[in-house]
Amino acid sequence: MNGDSSQLHLTPDDLDAWLAGTATAESRRHVEECSACLELVRAEEALTSQLGALPLYAPKLDFADQVMASVAIPDPFAIRSLEAARRRLLASPRSIAIAATIALALLGSMAASAAWTLANRETLITAGNWLAGEAARWAWLGLRSAALNLIEQPWFDGFRSLVETPGRLAITSAALSLMYVSGILALRRLLAVPPRRVAHANG
Amino acid sequence: MAAKLDLAVKSDQEIVALACAGSEAGYRELIRRYERPVFSLLYRMLRDRELAEDLAQETFIKALNAIESYRPEFKFSSWIFKIANNAAIDHLRRRELDTLSLEGSPHAETPDAVEATALQVGAKQESPLDAVEARELGGQIEEAIAGLRPEYRSCILLRHVEGRAYEEIAEILGLPLGTVKTYIHRARNELRQALAHLRE
Numbered sequence: 467m468n469g470d471s472s473q474l475h476l477t478p479d480d481l482d483a484w485l486a487g488t489a490t491a492e493s494r495r496h497v498e499e500c501s502a503c504l505e506l507v508r509a510e511e512a513l514t515s516q517l518g519a520l521p522l523y524a525p526k527l528d529f530a531d532q533v534m535a536s537v538a539i540p541d542p543f544a545i546r547s548l549e550a551a552r553r554r555l556l557a558s559p560r561s562i563a564i565a566a567t568i569a570l571a572l573l574g575s576m577a578a579s580a581a582w583t584l585a586n587r588e589t590l591i592t593a594g595n596w597l598a599g600e601a602a603r604w605a606w607l608g609l610r611s612a613a614l615n616l617i618e619q620p621w622f623d624g625f626r627s628l629v630e631t632p633g634r635l636a637i638t639s640a641a642l643s644l645m646y647v648s649g650i651l652a653l654r655r656l657l658a659v660p661p662r663r664v665a666h667a668n669g
Numbered sequence: 670m671a672a673k674l675d676l677a678v679k680s681d682q683e684i685v686a687l688a689c690a691g692s693e694a695g696y697r698e699l700i701r702r703y704e705r706p707v708f709s710l711l712y713r714m715l716r717d718r719e720l721a722e723d724l725a726q727e728t729f730i731k732a733l734n735a736i737e738s739y740r741p742e743f744k745f746s747s748w749i750f751k752i753a754n755n756a757a758i759d760h761l762r763r764r765e766l767d768t769l770s771l772e773g774s775p776h777a778e779t780p781d782a783v784e785a786t787a788l789q790v791g792a793k794q795e796s797p798l799d800a801v802e803a804r805e806l807g808g809q810i811e812e813a814i815a816g817l818r819p820e821y822r823s824c825i826l827l828r829h830v831e832g833r834a835y836e837e838i839a840e841i842l843g844l845p846l847g848t849v850k851t852y853i854h855r856a857r858n859e860l861r862q863a864l865a866h867l868r869e
Contacts, residue, residue: 478854509861516810517829517860522705523712525722530700533729540691540737557734 476503485514681745688736696733703746704729706831707753713826714757716815724760728753744837751841754823761819813863821856828853 474496476484483489484497484507497503526532538553555565583590616622629635676684676698684702687695707728712721732739732749739748814822823842827833835853839846 478850481854482850510857513857513861513864514829516864517825518832520810520830522709524705525708525725529704529708529722529726530697533700533726533733534693534696536726536730537696537733539693539696540689554734 475500476506481507481510485510682741685736685739685741685745688733696736699733699745700729703749706746707749710750710823710826710831711753711757713811713814713830714754714819714822715760720760724756725753728756743840746833747837747840750827750831750833751843754827754841758819758823809864809867810860813860816863817856817859821852821859824849824852825856825860 474492476493476496480489480493484493489497497507536553555561627634628638676687676694679687679698681699681702684695684698688699689695704725708721708725711724711728712718715721715724728749732752739745814825817825820842824838827838827841828835833841835846835849838844838853839849842849844852
């Protein structure tokens with residue numbers, strides 16, 4: 467409060483506390499004795515209640531539809547849905563300019579690539595043959611190494627005995643399929659959202 | 670119907686999460702919750718229904734298209750009010766520039782050239798449409814609010830009409846808490862003075 471001893475008028479913070487219903491006993495005593503502060507408090511109370519009673523205005527009825535027509539809803543199952551991408555690309559002159567530049571660069575590079583390919587067909591065929599031969603050689607080497615490595619494993623003989631006869635193979639396949647299905651069901655249950663709020667005990 | 674009721678009890682953060690997951694109902698619920706408060710703030714700031722509607726639409730489109738960048742540690746209401754208030758203040762500043770009365774170009778040499786290059790005060794004069802809108806907004810208190818500086822107007826509307834806390838107003842307006850309190854007290858003083866004749 468401001469002022470000396472008996473004439474400590476309400477500060478703006480005291481006034482806020484008064485309006486919020488958290489005025490101190492000291493402020494209350496002062497307001498009872500000070501007509502100026504009493505008048506101020508009454509005026510402030512009247513003003514804030516008038517302000518609080520002002521109505522909220524509503525926009526046009528189709529407001530939500532108009533907003534939604536320009537909102538790109540993200541598709542959680544796509545990196546970027548085509549519709550959303552189209553809206554974003556056409557959102558402003560700047561984004562249109564960027565999209566046009568990217569499209570031109572892509573088309574230009576594709577045209578240049580096609581022209582070079584047509585002019586250098588022999589080179590491309592030779593390089594392609596060499597690449598295909600090398601790729602096949604490396605793939606065969608990789609496969610052989612993996613198979614040898616597998617056979618060398620200590621558990622390989624045990625595993626082989628499980629699938630040695632058609633009967634054993636069928637049993638092993640059935641057991642593995644059962645384990646897979648159980649795993650999927652358990653995971654689904656773990657990830658499911660509870661259908662409603664769970665009530666908590668309050669002690 | 671049940672789904673609608675279900676959405677109504679969810680917090681803003683939960684609704685935003687739904688919207689981010691691609692739920693159109695989530696977006697519509699956010700619009701339903703905030704269309705009136707945002708539109709009312711803009712209407713009272715600008716006193717032009719069409720313009721307020723355009724800026725409210727712009728506000729929602731901006732916010733909802735950037736929903737994935739919303740940070741849930743902040744209130745959604747603060748975020749959307751901030752966008753709306755910035756749009757209103759920007760518009761008021763632009764209007765202020767458009768209606769500046771200048772004394773003509775400094776390069777004008779004849780009185781006719783001075784007159785021809787002078788910007789006229791025009792947009793601030795109340796048109797018949799403005800008058801109708803002023804009547805619709807009506808009431809001496811609305812008139813008194815309209816007479817406040819835009820910064821005071823935002824503060825007083827957010828505090829006493831929208832019922833926001835001082836801290837949230839500071840966040841919305843990007844002002845220190847002390848400044849917000851000062852603005853609100855000054856605004857209330859000005860309003861009290863403007864409405865004093867009603868109490869007499």
